[in-house]
Amino acid sequence: MLDIKFIRENFEFVKKAAHDKGCKLDFDKLLKLDKERRDLLGELEKLRANQNKGSKAKPTPEEQGALKNNKQRIQAQEKELEGVTTEFDALMLKIPNPAMADVPVGKDEADNQVIRKWGEPREFKFRVRDHVELGEILDVIDIDRATKVSGARSAYLKGGAVKIQFALVQFVFEALTNEKTLAKIIKSMGEKINPKPFVPVVPPVIIKPEPFRRMARLSEADKDERYYLQQDDKYLVGSAEHTLGSMFMDEIIDERDLPIRFLGYSTSFRREAGSYGKDTRGILRVHQFDKLEMESFTVGEDSLKEHNFFVAIQEYLMQQLDIPYQVILVSTGDMGGPDAHQVDIEAWIPGQNKYRETHTADLMTDYQARRLQTRVRRLNGQIEVAHTNDATAFAIGRILIAILENNQEEDGSVRIPKILQKYLGQKVIRPPENK
Secondary structure (H helix, E strand, C coil): CCCHHHHHHCHHHHHHHHHHCCCCCCHHHHHHHHHHHHHHHHHHHHHHHHHHHHHHCCCCHHHHHHHHHHHHHHHHHHHHHHHHHHHHHHHHCCCCCCCCCCCCCCCCHHHCEEEEEECCCCCCCCCCCCHHHHHHHHCCEEHHHHHHHHCCCCCEECHHHHHHHHHHHHHHHHHHCCHHHHHHHHHHHCCCCCCCCCEEECCCCEECHHHHHHCCCCCCCCHHHCEEECCCCEEECCCCHHHHCCCCCCCEEEHHHCCEEEEEEEEEECCCCCCCCCCCCCCCCCCEEEEEEEEEEECHHHHHHHHHHHHHHHHHHHHHHCCCEEEEECCCCCCCCCCCEEEEEEEEECCCCEEEEEEEEEEEECHHHHHHCCEEECCCCCEEECEEEEEEEEEHHHHHHHHHHHCECCCCCEECCHHHHHHHCCCEECCCCCC
């Protein structure tokens, strides 16, 4: 959430920024409630001071009556303040994080901007198969039996696909926990960034409603996308970000420990409630998938550089796999509410003859951390709100599609990217002899 003082001092800017993100909010009502809240707090302070002053002495019967009356006024004011604060907080939580100046203003993904490309799509001299057909030929993806057991948007990964998945996990863990590799990426950026390695984490995949809301990832607008465990009043996470970003909720981090970088590996769950009829073929859009996610906590002056660093890491990982991609600057109408800046990477998918999103990098500035009350004790002793970043390292299903389709051969076999071969102990996945 935003600081109310910042809203008061930058009222028109915040209104426009919210409008650019498609947020319709009565900002005049917000300011009215803010004034009422502050007035009530001021009155309560005076009433409580009078109550404390009178209670310390030995009051006469007349003074006791006045104290009783004063106490009743305090109780009435507290009740009124509670109502005003509840209404005020509800409006505050709906205000999105203003987008940074370079973010294109737009209504949806059609207004996103391609800012660079890497690699050239391969020219095939045979009929290109998509990952579904390749998965059947190689006997590594079974959608029909998963649908029978779990319903639509489900899949069994088997054999070579599972080997690739865990090769990707090993590759990413090895790269992001290696200070020399990170220093090399930073050098290519021409920046001065701390090359502190990521800490691998297997986080919980169940989250309570309160931290989920405070992460700004659970609202009326997106709650239907979440899997809710009614008996326990908890949710399944849609990304490791949800339990990594809330890890330091209501805590103060020492600046000496920053940056804190986590590399989470977990299963993610999404109902895909708003995607009826969209990407129904294959494993591009499924209800359950495994994902490697980066999360970090920094001081404010470092957060944009950290965001750019995360994007550079994503590009490094993609280049190591030798998969063509394009980098997208996401528009205001397509970015998340907590995001001040969002960059996507889209991999070339031969079976669809187009680029599709495989990675996202989100800079939240201090928006999430203020809701979570995650703060930093600076070296000078001052307490400030932390800044957070999260980004995809690999969403396994989507990157598996890119690997299979970009590296396919005419006989249905798939070449393993060179960087992964040492983890698999093989260079090619071939169809079983009985296929």
